[in-house]
Amino acid sequence: MTIGFVMLCHTALERAAEVARHWANNDCPVVIHVDRRVPRRKYDRLVKSLIDLPNIRYSGRYACEWGTWGIVAATQEASGIMLKDFPEVHHVYLASGSCLPLRPAKELISYLKERPRTDFIESVTTEDVGWTIGGLDVERFTLRFPFSWRKQRRLFDGYVRLQRRLGFRRRIPKGIVPHLGSQWWCLTRQTLSAILENPEREEIDAYFRRVWIPDESYFQTMVRQVSSNVESRSLTLSKFDFQGKPHIFYDDHLQLLRRSDCFVARKIWPHAERLYSTFLGDGAASSVVSEPNPGKIDRLFAKAVERRTKGRPGLYMQSRHPNENWENGRTAAPYSLFEGFSDLFDNFETWLGKATGTRVHGHLFAPNSVEFAGGEKIYNGAVSDSAAMRNYNPTSFLTNLIWNTRGERQCFQFGPKDEQSMIYFIAGDPNAQVSVISGAWAIPLFHSNRNFSDIRKEAAQLQKIEANFLYQLRQPWVKARVRTWTLAEFVENPMEPLQNIVDEISPRAMRRLTEAPRLADLTGFGQFLQNLRNQGMQPVLMGDFPTGDDPRPSTARRGRPYLVK
Template sequence: MAVGFIMMCHDAFDRAAQVARYWAESGAPVVIHVDKRVADATFNDFVARFEDLENVSFCERFKCEWGTWSLVQAAQAGAEQMLRLHQVGHVFLASGSCIPLRPVAELDAYLEARPYTDFIESVTTTEVGWTVGGIDIERFTLRFPFSWKKQRRLFDRYVAFQRKYKIRRKIPAGLVPHLGSQWWCLTRKTLSAILEDPDRALYDQYFKRVWIPDESYFQTLARLYSTSIESRSLTLFKFDYQGKPHIFYDDHVQLLRRSDCFVARKIWPKADKLYKTFLSRKQGAQGTGEPDPTKIDRLFSKAVERRLKGRPGLYMQSRFPVKDRENGKTSAPYSIFQGFSDVFENFDGWLSKAVGARVHGHLYAPGRVEYSGGEQVFNGGLTDSAKLRDYAPRAFLTNLIWNSRGERQCFMFSPRDTQDVNWFTATDPNAQISVITGAWAVPLFLSDKNFAEIRSEAARLQRIELAQIDILRSMYVKARVRIWPMAEFIENPMEPLQSIIDEINPRATRRLTEAPQMVDLSGFGQFLQNLKNQGMQPRLMGDFPVGDDPRPINTRRGRPYLVK
């Protein structure tokens, strides 16, 4: 027989029994270690399940704890019993949460073709990149008498104490510390040499105070005796960025098959489909492919990235990102138009036809949210309540963009609106912000209010827009921002409008032939002069001489001349 299995079990005994029986009935001897902390009644019941199988036995039990020497002791006990009772060429260490992905016959054939090869991940501390916890070579030069999981405070303090006073242990002569996965498949010759080494007592004493010795004991000693090491495991396992193992579920069947590995861990105990599929006697040969877990590494990398960064623009209870460390503030591009609805009549209707996007009114208007079409409820159950919107104005915008993915969202903005999103939109790469400065004065010009009220309101709106323009010209801005003084814009509106449309819909082949209808600005220059005469200095409109009514330079309907 080419291979025997050592199983390390501590829970999910129904599943462990299924796997052990599968291997045993396939002709492979199995030695099982059961954690000594398991109740005697549970242990005895587990043992009774294998009374009909002569090639299943149980070794000496130890109380096992993560990252401690007890795990090495359990593996040693299982290996000694395996070598004593069975004539195997290789010994395969597995856990109770493992599952075979390929028949034992295929593993036998694979190992018989490589009778002198040890399959054990074994790399030096300078070459390993997966250690988690900030301890690499120090795990071999410091002492770790305290449990990292149960005595974390003592663990950290004792490590700090040893570092402060430069207390170091000597690594036994001839040993070069190596690290790797605890799930290995060693030849009988190499494993016997490790267990029968005359200096084993010295090595055991040393590794008792190494941190996580089950990831370094066999990995280091195999380098002393092996004639051919394949520094990889035949077991498929994956860890996340925190060093926690990925768990495989029923929907991972095809993923596990694609890896061509012989064994996988860690399997969810209730993954009925996985156990039924891979423990079936009818599964047949899976092929002769070389075990290659890198085939699925791309998927796991994406999973880790998704867990760390989330989906762009998605904010949810289970993963709320840290401010300014989001994976995108919003999920899709959107456009903000400031001053356009003041200068042009029915600008939102014209824009909707020009670009085929969803064009809203003033989403941040003081009274209510002005959704397109006058809707009261928008995608995702967003209501038009200004009170609810202003409770979390940035979350309102991110929700609106997320819930309307696939459709470009455009909306109007004004100094009259809630200003709490200015910094958020200015630093959002998805935002396209177009501003006609001073356009807020047009509704005041057309109103019939008392001029004293108009002057006061104009001063207030100008202060707000000046503060906003300062934000939009900040070095921290990531949005695509275009700013035109009102006088400059209305002289030739076609060129800026065309540039905006091209950016929103770059695939459009049709060019603009006319601008939307502009409001009547006759007397607007005199209106601005009256504000000056009353002591309010308009600063954002540009040059509007008194008596010179602003008119677009080009009013023809033909193809516009665009300067690029």
């Protein structure tokens, strides 16, 4: 008694020949099918390389396009040759040209001898399937699919929609209960011969020719009619990603494959020299035939899928960057944005850096240049101070900066003169701490020596821009930590909000501020605002600023009269 292997090959025939030789040298007959689309010279080279092995056969060639009947037809013919030419075979194992044996053939033979009547094939009803990709489960058995899903996608989808609209349903042959499962199985001689010699095979084959992806349903359905002992699992390790594409194993997966205890694995990278040399070598068989347990590595694959779909917070990679809102956190670490502070306080960046021990930048989104801390031209991660490069993709500029400096909180200034395209991104970022003194942009205009008509025009434009910024920060979808003050509110009591900001940036320090940043000279600022009003521009973002020369409201109050009896 032995086991026979049916191999479906379409690429990397040199590797397929190595695997076929390995099995044939261990007294396991092999029947090879090569896709008809493979050039004849490559096929002849394969046959010539294995001509010295008497227990290798070749089946008629079919075009095996994905999801089509050709794969089933090739499997049927190759299996028929196996049963006919090798009567000593008690189990037939279906494999691909990219499969690789992970354990000695003797262990597999011993394992199957202990289970002589067991068929190993994943076979579950359509109601219990949770892995189908593409939106078709039961419908793959009730609709027609004359067009290729890969090459004629528009015709495929259009024909499916037409059948649904017309209410078309194919008749499932009597006695057939559709099942689905992995293509790679290991069946007993009795079961496989019963499927191939079924007197109603012609009608059944005609039906499955128009089923979508019949290689995942034909044998999986038929085995339920003829077998009394089905183990609904595959002995082949085959993992798929969230898109339904198979994982490819490389050299660095060696230990992972060993841990699975599976007998065969697919899909192996053809250039994985270490894997092929290790598993096809003359390794000693283990003393105990352990049960295949791919569940041992399921946790690692689940992590791999999560890493591919969610990624690491703030790190944008090719597999998910094109899809908005796929990000696992927009940025990698908390950061702080300050609007109006550098206008109200002299040398605010220097003071904040000393108070918090963080890196404080100027206006990162200034129109002419990126104002990195210390006047740097190139920052961590080779981020340039070029405004043109930044504006090419402002989102990536900010996320790269935060990612490259994670572990060190970044603080930067912002204002209505800066690039505004980042407002939506920052407002929706939970890592953002936004502090705004509205109307502070008027202070530099107050100190500028320009014509008042020009000042009025620019003030109106800046107020419009900042008003839009504040509007976005008030939206219900905002996730940033937002604090806003009018200029009048902040000037009245600056120490309390500054203390709150410092405590949030450096929560472990928890020290009281002993030094405040120096306020800009606001003498006459109230009259400046009144002049803007007199010229027809209404400054509304500064709050109720006093008109006199003293920017701070008077604390003197007239007491309320009262009567003592």
